[in-house]
Amino acid sequence: MIGPTAIPGRVLRAMNHISISHRSKEYSAVHERVTTNLKKVFNTKNEVLVLTSSGTGAMEAVILNCFSAGDEIVVPVIGKFSEQYAQMAEIYGLKVKRVMFEYGRTADVEIVMKEVTSSTKGVFVVHNESSTGIYNDIEAFGKALKDTNALLVVDSVSGLGGLEIRMDEWNIDAALTSSQKALMSPAGLAFVALSEKAWSKVECSSFPKYYFDFKIARKFNEVHQTLTTPAVYTLFAVDEALKMIFEEGLENIYIRNKNNTKRLLEGIKETGLNLLAKDEKFASPTLTAVHVPGKSKYFISELAKRDVIVGGGMPPLTEDVFRVGTMGYVSKNDVTVFLHELKDVVKNLNLSLN
Template sequence: MEKKVYMMVGPTTIPQRVLNAMNVESFSHRTDKYSALQEKVTTNLKKIFNTENEVFVLTSSGTGAMEATIQNCFSAGDEVVVPTIGKFSDQYAHMCELYGLNVIRVPFENGETADINKVMEKVTPKTRGVFVVHNESATGVFNDIEAFGKALKDTNALFVVDSVSGLGGLEVKMDEWNIDIIFTSSQKALMAPPGLAFLAISDKAWAYVEESKFPKYYFDFKLAREHNKKNQTLVTPTIYTLLAVNESLNIMFEEGLDNIYKRHEENTQMIIEGVKRLGLALFAKDEKFASKTLTAIYVPGKSKEIVKALGERGVIVNGGIGALAEDVFRVGTMGYVSKNDVLLFLNALEDVVSKIN
C-alpha cells in the first residue's frame, strides 16, 4: 500500500486545507486580527455545542479542561458522583480525589456504558456535581448524555461532560440536554493539531464558580470571562492551532453537521460489520452503545501484533491502553476519515487476520 491510511484515535488526520491555513506569518494575540479569529471560532463552536453559553479557549489538552472544571466550580470536601467506564472516566475521578473532593465512584465493567439508574441512586441533595464522559475512547463506548441530562435536570448537581473524543463526531445539544459544563479539544473530531481545549459553561455553573475556594490563575474562569469580552485569552494561546480549528470548522460546515454525524455512523457500521465477518468481536458489550468515533476491537493477546502488522501495510491505528493494552486495538473514524479509508483498513485487517490465524 503506497498511501498510508491514518485512522488513529487522536491526534487525528489533518486535512491539507487545515495545514495550509497555518502557513501564515506570526501575529500577536493582542491584535484585532487575533480577536476576529477567536470570535469566529467560538461563534462557530457554539453551533456545534448547540448552546447560547460562552465558549472559552484554553491552551491545553482536554485534561487541562478537566482540571479547570474542578478548580473553578468546586471546593475541597464537595461531594461529586463519577460513573467510571474506562481509563478517562477513571482519570476524572482520580483528579477529583487529588483535589480533595468527596468522590462517589459508580464503577462499571470495561466495555459497559453507565447505567443511569445506578448512577442516580448515588445522587443526593448534597451532590455538587456529576462527571460523565461522553465517549470513552479507551473502551469504544459512549454514554447517553441526553438521558443523563433529563435525570439531572432538577437536581442541585452540576452536569459536567467530557466530550473530548465526542464533539464534532457525535451530536451534542448542551442547552437542550441541560449540560452545565462541556469541553473538547482540538486534535480529535475537530481535525486540528493538539494544543487547545474548548469549554462552554452554563449560568447554573457560574453560580458555583462564585463559591469555589480553590486557588487558580492560568485556568481562572473569571479572568477568562473578562478577556473573552475582548475575544482574547488571559495568556498566549496556540494561535496556529486556532487558525487550524478555524479552517476545520469551515470544512465541517461546508459538509453539514448532520452529514458529518451520518458519515461517522456509516463508517463505524462498516467497520463493525467487517470485523464480525472476520470472526472478531467488538469490545463494547452492547453494540447499541458502541462509539461512533472509534471502534474498540477485542483480540485477546493479539493487539500489539495486529497493530504492528497493520502499520506494515500502511494502515495506522491505535492499540489498547492500560489494562487493555494486550487485548484491544482501536480504530478511529473521527474527523477526516472516508469510506475508502474504511475499506482499505478492512482489506488490510483481513490479510493480517488470515496470517495470524
C-alpha cells in the first residue's frame, strides 16, 4: 500500500508509553536520538529539525525560511507533488519557472538547467514523485547546481529511508521528509535539514513566520526540544522505526526495495498491464504506478475484495493509474501475494470482456 504505510508491530508497541512532558529530560533524550539517527539517513553532518506537520508543512516551511517574495525559482514538474510545490511557491509570491515533463518521465537535468540563470534563487526537485512512480537523479542536479547561487531544494517525503539520498555528497541545500512513508510511522512529523548555504539564506528571508521559524527551531534543537508541543507519540514511533532500519541496514533496505520492485515490474508486465514509467531506469523503488486507462477504480475495488490495498491515481491520472507501494515494512512475500491476486483480477477482467 502507499502512505501512510503499514506500521510494524514493534513501532506500534513503542507508542504504548506513558505520557511525558515535551520539556522533560526523557523527551530530550528521544529527540536527540531521533535527530542523530536521521542525520545518518539523510547522509549529512547538518542538524535535522523536527516539525509537527505533514511533509507539506515542511515544504512550505522551506519556502518561508529560505526565500523571499519575488525570488525566482525553477521547478521541474513530473507529477502532482512537484506541481504542488510550484503552486505553493506562487502563493508566497515567488516567480516560478516550470519545466514540464510528460508524466511517467524523469526530469532531464540539462533541459532544467537551461532555465537556471544568475537570478535563480532555487531549484525545487521532488526526489521520488509518488503520483507517477518516478524518481529524479538528485546527484546530477547537485553537480549541475554546485557552483551556482541557487539552492537545491529536495522533497524526499516518499524517498528518504527507501531510496538512497546523500545530502552532503550530492550538494543538497534543503532536504525534507515526513514520518509516514519509508520511515514506517504514523503521520504527524516532518524533518528538515539545511546546508550552510541554505542557512545563509535563512538570515535574509523577509517572510514573517513563527511556528515554522527555522532560526527559533534551531535554538530549541540545541537543547533537543521544539518550539511548541510536538507529536510526542509519533516521535516514539520514529525512534523505534529507526532502530529497525539500522538493524536491517540502510543498504540492505535499498537492495530489498530494488529487488521487490524488480519482481513487481516483471509480474505486472506478465499480466499484460503497462507501467506509467517511460524509462524503467527511473521507476521508483518505493512505489509503482500501473497504467490502466479508464479502469483504475475497477482494479482498486477488485484487489480490495481480495484484501490487497493499493492507492488510486492522482489528478489528472485518477481514472488511469493505480499505485502499489513497496516502501517500509514490505517483504518479498507481500509482492508475491499482490501479483497472485492481480493476475486473478486481470484474468476475470479478460473473461468479462470476451
